[in-house]
Amino acid sequence: MSETATVVFVVDDDDSVRRALERLLRSAGHNVESFAGAQEYLAREPFAGIGCLLLDLAMPEMNGLELQSLLSANETSVPVIFLTGHGDIPASVQAMKSGALDFLTKPVDESALLAAVDVALQRQREILAMHHTAAELQHRFESLSARERQVMQLVVSGLLNKQIAAQLGISEKTVKVHRGRVMEKTGSRSLAGLVRLCAAAGFLAEEIRTRTD
Amino acid sequence: MPEFFAENEAEQIRFATNVNTEISALTIAWSMGAAACLMLAIMHAVLWLMERRNTVYAVSTLMALGATLNAVCELLMMFSTDISTYALLLKLDNLGVFVMLVSLVWFVHLYFRTGLLWMVVTITAMWSVSIVINFAQPFSIVFSEITELVRVETYWGETFSIAKGPNSPWVNIPNLASLLILFFLIYSSVRAWRKGSKRRAMVVGGGSVVFILLGGIHAPLVDAGLVQTPYMVGFAFLAIVAGMSYELLSEALLAGRYAKEIDAGERRWKSLLDTVPVYVAVLDRDGRIDYANPLLCKVSGYTSDELSNVHFTDLLDERERERGKQIFAEALRRRGSPQMRMSLLSKDRSRRQVVWTTGLVTDSDGRMVGMLSIGTDVTDRVRAQAELQRTQREMDRLTRATLLGEVAAGLAHELNQPLTAILSNAQAARRMLASDAPPLAEVGEIVEDIIADDKRAGDVIHGLRALLRSGEGVRQPVDINEAIRTVAELLGGELHAQHFTLDLELDSRFANAKADAVQIQQVIMNLLLNAMKAMKDTPEEQRRIVVRSQVDGKSVTVSVVDRGAGIDADLLPTLFDAFVTSRSTGLGMGLAICRRIIEVHGGRISADNSPAGGASFSFSIPTSTATAPAGES
Numbered sequence: 001m002s003e004t005a006t007v008v009f010v011v012d013d014d015d016s017v018r019r020a021l022e023r024l025l026r027s028a029g030h031n032v033e034s035f036a037g038a039q040e041y042l043a044r045e046p047f048a049g050i051g052c053l054l055l056d057l058a059m060p061e062m063n064g065l066e067l068q069s070l071l072s073a074n075e076t077s078v079p080v081i082f083l084t085g086h087g088d089i090p091a092s093v094q095a096m097k098s099g100a101l102d103f104l105t106k107p108v109d110e111s112a113l114l115a116a117v118d119v120a121l122q123r124q125r126e127i128l129a130m131h132h133t134a135a136e137l138q139h140r141f142e143s144l145s146a147r148e149r150q151v152m153q154l155v156v157s158g159l160l161n162k163q164i165a166a167q168l169g170i171s172e173k174t175v176k177v178h179r180g181r182v183m184e185k186t187g188s189r190s191l192a193g194l195v196r197l198c199a200a201a202g203f204l205a206e207e208i209r210t211r212t213d
Numbered sequence: 214m215p216e217f218f219a220e221n222e223a224e225q226i227r228f229a230t231n232v233n234t235e236i237s238a239l240t241i242a243w244s245m246g247a248a249a250c251l252m253l254a255i256m257h258a259v260l261w262l263m264e265r266r267n268t269v270y271a272v273s274t275l276m277a278l279g280a281t282l283n284a285v286c287e288l289l290m291m292f293s294t295d296i297s298t299y300a301l302l303l304k305l306d307n308l309g310v311f312v313m314l315v316s317l318v319w320f321v322h323l324y325f326r327t328g329l330l331w332m333v334v335t336i337t338a339m340w341s342v343s344i345v346i347n348f349a350q351p352f353s354i355v356f357s358e359i360t361e362l363v364r365v366e367t368y369w370g371e372t373f374s375i376a377k378g379p380n381s382p383w384v385n386i387p388n389l390a391s392l393l394i395l396f397f398l399i400y401s402s403v404r405a406w407r408k409g410s411k412r413r414a415m416v417v418g419g420g421s422v423v424f425i426l427l428g429g430i431h432a433p434l435v436d437a438g439l440v441q442t443p444y445m446v447g448f449a450f451l452a453i454v455a456g457m458s459y460e461l462l463s464e465a466l467l468a469g470r471y472a473k474e475i476d477a478g479e480r481r482w483k484s485l486l487d488t489v490p491v492y493v494a495v496l497d498r499d500g501r502i503d504y505a506n507p508l509l510c511k512v513s514g515y516t517s518d519e520l521s522n523v524h525f526t527d528l529l530d531e532r533e534r535e536r537g538k539q540i541f542a543e544a545l546r547r548r549g550s551p552q553m554r555m556s557l558l559s560k561d562r563s564r565r566q567v568v569w570t571t572g573l574v575t576d577s578d579g580r581m582v583g584m585l586s587i588g589t590d591v592t593d594r595v596r597a598q599a600e601l602q603r604t605q606r607e608m609d610r611l612t613r614a615t616l617l618g619e620v621a622a623g624l625a626h627e628l629n630q631p632l633t634a635i636l637s638n639a640q641a642a643r644r645m646l647a648s649d650a651p652p653l654a655e656v657g658e659i660v661e662d663i664i665a666d667d668k669r670a671g672d673v674i675h676g677l678r679a680l681l682r683s684g685e686g687v688r689q690p691v692d693i694n695e696a697i698r699t700v701a702e703l704l705g706g707e708l709h710a711q712h713f714t715l716d717l718e719l720d721s722r723f724a725n726a727k728a729d730a731v732q733i734q735q736v737i738m739n740l741l742l743n744a745m746k747a748m749k750d751t752p753e754e755q756r757r758i759v760v761r762s763q764v765d766g767k768s769v770t771v772s773v774v775d776r777g778a779g780i781d782a783d784l785l786p787t788l789f790d791a792f793v794t795s796r797s798t799g800l801g802m803g804l805a806i807c808r809r810i811i812e813v814h815g816g817r818i819s820a821d822n823s824p825a826g827g828a829s830f831s832f833s834i835p836t837s838t839a840t841a842p843a844g845e846s
Contacts, residue, residue, distance in 0.1 A: 014630045016666050020637035023659060027644035058626065085629040107633040110640040 005049060006121050009078065010034040011041050011067070012056040021054060028114050038062035042070070047078065050128055052120035057084040057091055065091060068098050079120040083108060137201040140186045151178040155191065156198050239291055239371055239443065246451045247284035253277040253458045260465060272320045273461060277454045279312030284447030291373035291443045296359050299376055303353040306444065311344045313450050317421060318394055320457060324417065327404040332397050339390040346383045355436050357381040365441045373443050380436060391429045398422045413460060420456035424449035492567060492588035495574065500525050500541050503583060514560030530556035530564055545581060548573055557588070565592045627673045631666035638663050676806060690725040690837055691733055693769045697760055700737045712753040713745060718761040724769035727837035728814050736807045740773040740830045743803065747777030747828060768816070770833035779822040788820050
């Protein structure tokens with residue numbers, strides 16, 4: 001997951017502009033996929049990698065804002081950078097409210113374009129990384145048995161083995177066995193490591209929720 | 214009647230003293246009659262003095278004077294005791310009768326206008342002869358000799374004289390004349406009655422007849438000594454004169470009333486002429502001004518006195534005088550009522566635009582006596598129209614400016630696209646060239662794209678210029694068919710290269726339109742190029758374009774029909790708006806410019822899909838000349 005291919009998607013109805021943007025992005029080292037309209041983009045198979053969408057605001061049939069509102073329903077969607085011919089303020093406000101990452105005016109300078117693309121990709125990369133970590137942790141915690149999870153929660157809350165055994169009504173030795181399995185399954189080498197892992201899982205869940213809102 | 218007659222002198226003296234000392238009924242009656250006649254005579258004389266032209270008044274005055282004389286003589290005769298005096302009085306009495314009757318006849322003749330002048334003259338002549346004889350004979354025309362004066366007593370005891378003696382044979386002349394008069398009066402009255410003047414016939418004619426009959430029967434009887442009463446012709450005459458007076462006076466009163474009405478009417482006309490906001494002038498046959506209403510005087514700066522008798526052309530602009538004269542002469546000759554627009558030249562040399570409506574003025578016999586001219590001042594209207602036109606032009610300019618505002622947004626977008634592509638392409642190329650192994654082939658493609666995009670931007674600018682310029686071209690008569698052929702020639706090479714067949718179906722009638730030739734050619738070329746582009750995917754053997762011209766009344770229609778895919782129905786309503794296009798490469802300016810050009814030329818442009826497939830674009834513009842067959846079709 002560290003080096004998933006990144007793709008910049010370009011949606012513009014103007015052939016010439018689309019081709020030029022594609023060339024520029026390629027020459028800056030990006031993988032580019034371009035589409036002549038919103039429908040073509042939607043027809044593409046869902047993309048789960050790191051990417052961003054360079055979207056022309058004014059297009060016949062379905063315009064950029066309409067496409068964006070369709071995409072934002074999907075939380076794994078790529079971040080959107082809008083391109084517009086004229087400084088349409090109401091449209092840009094709506095675009096930013098709907099979670100657009102940036103709003104660029106045509107003709108766009110390469111530095112602004114590439115910077116916006118980099119920011120978008122970086123962000124997407126981070127989000128994806130967090131998704132991966134969270135999923136990994138999830139996976140680890142899910143491998144615990146019910147009793148092991150009980151023991152882990154009590155351990156993390158700072159109780160001694162004896163206290164845990166008394167609380168759960170089992171022998172102290174059994175507690176030790178469970179505790180050992182928890183450490184092994186979560187890959188924690190110390191109590192402190194386990195505590196940190198649990199905290200991270202809780203934080204990430206929260207973070208992912210806010211970032212993808 | 215001898216028993217009435219007193220035998221002795223004493224008796225006679227008693228009668229005489231009675232006459233002298235007591236109030237005599239005969240005297241009262243006859244003098245009142247005479248006075249009444251005299252009174253009427255005076256009234257008629259006054260009327261005549263007031264209205265000299267009306268000879269009827271003079272005649273009636275004479276009539277009343279005759280009646281007066283008659284009554285006075287009759288009175289004096291009654292109390293005359295001397296034969297020679299009696300004879301003189303009788304002669305004078307006959308003079309009164311003559312004047313009265315002849316006047317009556319003339320009065321009726323003048324008043325009823327029923328003709329029979331010969332009879333009037335005959336009657337006059339007979340009476341004139343009679344009156345000469347009357348005075349030539351010793352005992353008047355009535356008696357050849359008066360043998361005695363008989364005193365007759367009335368039943369209330371007064372006595373009066375009656376002459377006795379053989380009648381003169383001459384008396385038949387006036388008697389015959391009286392018969393003629395009777396006939397004349399009856400005839401005239403009946404005519405007047407039939408003509409509708411019933412009251413007049415009754416009062417004047419009927420009355421006269423009755424009293425002439427009475428007097429005319431009674432007097433000869435007295436003359437013949439068959440009836441022993443005084444002559445009472447005076448009363449008959451009084452009645453006749455009274456009837457006439459009634460007629461004449463009521464007429465005079467009516468005339469007064471009419472005069473008042475006419476005066477009121479006149480005043481209405483005058484106030485109308487004084488207040489109407491038009492110029493009114495009445496010209497005589499020679500074109501001199503008879504009347505000019507106050508407004509005309511005021512605006513022209515002359516007084517009405519100054520204007521009267523001035524020739525109307527003096528009020529026209531110098532350059533229009535000859536034309537004015539011609540129109541006037543023509544109108545008189547043809548009895549027409551021309552309308553014309555002329556400049557009114559006022560005293561201070563300022564000019565006003567006036568539209569004159571004229572009508573000939575004729576007298577009651579239909580003879581032309583002049584011309585009535587009514588002028589409406591259109592100076593302000595003309596000025597307002599010019600103002601309106603200026604405003605219209607300004608509006609046009611503003612509309613064009615608004616149109617520009619509308620297209621500006623679209624224009625920005627259309628320019629932005631190629632600029633965006635160029636910038637990104639150029640920057641991509643720079644990056645590629647900076648790499649270790651520049652992909653030169655791709656850079657070449659980029660350069661091509663940049664060139665194409667630059668041209669595209671140039672086209673937008675060019676189209677905008679055309680849009681701004683449209684409508685300001687030079688208008689000259691353009692042969693539409695010639696314009697089509699020129700375009701066909703210009704595009705000939707291109708058409709051939711792309712395997713197009715171009716069919717020209719041109720109307721053989723000659724159609725000239727006042728237009729900017731280049732712009733019209735531009736429209737035709739645009740439509741042709743559109744047709745070619747619309748058929749770029751059509752198989753070569755079906756690439757056929759028809760250009761048709763059709764002269765229809767006052768316009769010429771040019772249609773360009775292709776066999777392409779036709780026009781998207783959604784696009785049809787806005788097809789001619791700027792930046793609307795069905796092609797991904799189009800600018801959407803061409804048809805907007807076409808429409809602009811056609812509308813500026815006063816025409817219409819439209820598009821539709823042919824039932825057989827393909828699109829049809831047509832425009833029509835007004836023709837400037839009547840259509841006539843051309844030498845070539």
